[in-house]
Amino acid sequence: MIVPQKDFGRGLTGLQGSLYCGTGCFHRRKVTYGLSPDEEQTQGRNMSLINEYEALRTKLRNSRELMESAGRVLFAMDKNTGHPKDISKAVKTAVLVAACYYESDTQWGKQVGWVCNQIVSCRLATC
Secondary structure, three states: OHHHHHHHHHHHOOOOOOOEEEOOEEEOHHHHHOOOHHHHHHHHOOOOHHHHHHHHHHHHOOOHHHHHHHHHHHHOOOOOOOOOOOHHHHHHHHHHHHHOHHHOOOHHHHHHOOOOOOOOOOHHHHO
């Protein structure tokens, strides 16, 4: 798994972002950010940023780093994303995402997250 990720993972990051995958799971970009790559081209730039910020806030709760990341991807808000300025914030956000706190009392948790309430990969979240 390390060799394909090192060799192919970097090439895939130019094609709508890198993959989120693990043992028995694979999540598309639409599941993570709410729009597919094609919809980003047509709809993402035409949406009101204020309304969409509120929608992202409802969807992702209070994870500012995750909302900023989603905003950059969906609305091309910042072409020069580069590395995070403060690595400790990035680590805290990664812990938040890994712990799935954003699924609690959010639209994401109700509509996309553990819809089937099973430990095995949910069909809705992985297809």
